[in-house]
Amino acid sequence: MAVYTDISEGDLKAFLEQYDAGELTSYKGIAEGVENSNFLLHTSKSPLILTLYEKRVDKNDLPFFLGLMHHLSERGLNCPLPLPRKDGALLGELSGRPAALISFLEGMWLRKPEAQHCGEVGAALARMHIAGEGFELTRPNALSLEGWHVLWAKSEARADEVEEGLETEIGAELDFLATHWPKDLASGVIHADLFPDNVFFLGDTLSGLIDFYFACNDLLVYDLSICLNSWCFEKDGAYNITKGKAMIEGYQSVRPLSAAEIEALPILCRGSALRFFLTRLYDWLTTPAGALVVKKDPLEYLKKLRFHRAVTNASEYGLIA
Numbered sequence: 001m002a003v004y005t006d007i008s009e010g011d012l013k014a015f016l017e018q019y020d021a022g023e024l025t026s027y028k029g030i031a032e033g034v035e036n037s038n039f040l041l042h043t044s045k046s047p048l049i050l051t052l053y054e055k056r057v058d059k060n061d062l063p064f065f066l067g068l069m070h071h072l073s074e075r076g077l078n079c080p081l082p083l084p085r086k087d088g089a090l091l092g093e094l095s096g097r098p099a100a101l102i103s104f105l106e107g108m109w110l111r112k113p114e115a116q117h118c119g120e121v122g123a124a125l126a127r128m129h130i131a132g133e134g135f136e137l138t139r140p141n142a143l144s145l146e147g148w149h150v151l152w153a154k155s156e157a158r159a160d161e162v163e164e165g166l167e168t169e170i171g172a173e174l175d176f177l178a179t180h181w182p183k184d185l186a187s188g189v190i191h192a193d194l195f196p197d198n199v200f201f202l203g204d205t206l207s208g209l210i211d212f213y214f215a216c217n218d219l220l221v222y223d224l225s226i227c228l229n230s231w232c233f234e235k236d237g238a239y240n241i242t243k244g245k246a247m248i249e250g251y252q253s254v255r256p257l258s259a260a261e262i263e264a265l266p267i268l269c270r271g272s273a274l275r276f277f278l279t280r281l282y283d284w285l286t287t288p289a290g291a292l293v294v295k296k297d298p299l300e301y302l303k304k305l306r307f308h309r310a311v312t313n314a315s316e317y318g319l320i321a
């Protein structure tokens, strides 16, 4: 359940007066999501999402996230548009938290995506990469090599509680990635968390992307590796090459990959599997029992990491040269 901060109707109405958003008719907390508190508001004008930014979001990053959504929607990408206040600011404050109003996007996320959906996601990701060009702010990826070491230092001593031998295995993986991580590939603004729950569909048609709160500047093809990890494995842990092929083809139909990007795909998939393993492991070890948030399983990403370690060539992901 992701409503960490309660709001009172009086405070909400006062907050809304700073916007040209119409009269409040109803509001309710949204249970999904783990990072921030989200509310769905109905007003005399249009439905809106109110987000209160919680502890894991650095307030200094908010101009990047909100500015990026604005930049991307201006370039035709379907993503939430932050509503400016009457004074022009995109960010306000409510119940002691930084807060923003963003446009409501129609659609539902897919619980059981199929290959055709993966193809659409690949194409939408590439469109986002192109639409991100020219965005004037930058944000380094806090969850890349350096950030992984920081996270690992906080979990390492207890990792073997989750599975025997993890301390050694992950230590070696981090060393390997530090030595072999590619540097000279095309970079730009990436979403960095484009999981199925952040992509909306209306029927079988992709209707929009949400949740840009991990967005940053990094290698573009690293973003594709995140999507291969989060969309193209089945519940039993098997990689679905039909989905992978559709996703890569969808991506390349908009933005063809270079030979160097293709060659780097296996190691980037290892890195992105490790990234989600590490954040999930940290949460697994630190979230108190009884907290209202559903903890995500780190071992799901450990399995994926082991799969990628055995991949020698991007064709094993479905890429046809």
Ligand SMILES: Nc1ncnc2c1ncn2[C@@H]1O[C@H](COP(=O)(O)OP(=O)(O)OP(=O)(O)O)[C@@H](O)[C@H]1O
Pocket: 002, 030, 032, 033, 034, 035, 036, 037, 038, 049, 080, 102, 103, 104, 105, 106, 197, 198, 210, 211, 212, 213
């Ligand atoms: N612009 C939007 N339009 C419609 N629904 C939205 C919008 N933004 C968020 N939601 C709803 O709120 C839920 C949580 O949003 P979001 O994924 O941004 O939260 P979060 O706490 O940052 O989650 P996480 O990082 O775990 O994915 C979404 O699953 C969706 O149901």
Ligand SMILES: N[C@@H](CCO)C(=O)O
Pocket: 034, 193, 195, 276, 279, 280, 296
């Ligand atoms: N998508 C992340 C969670 C929050 O962004 C995960 O599944 O671990």
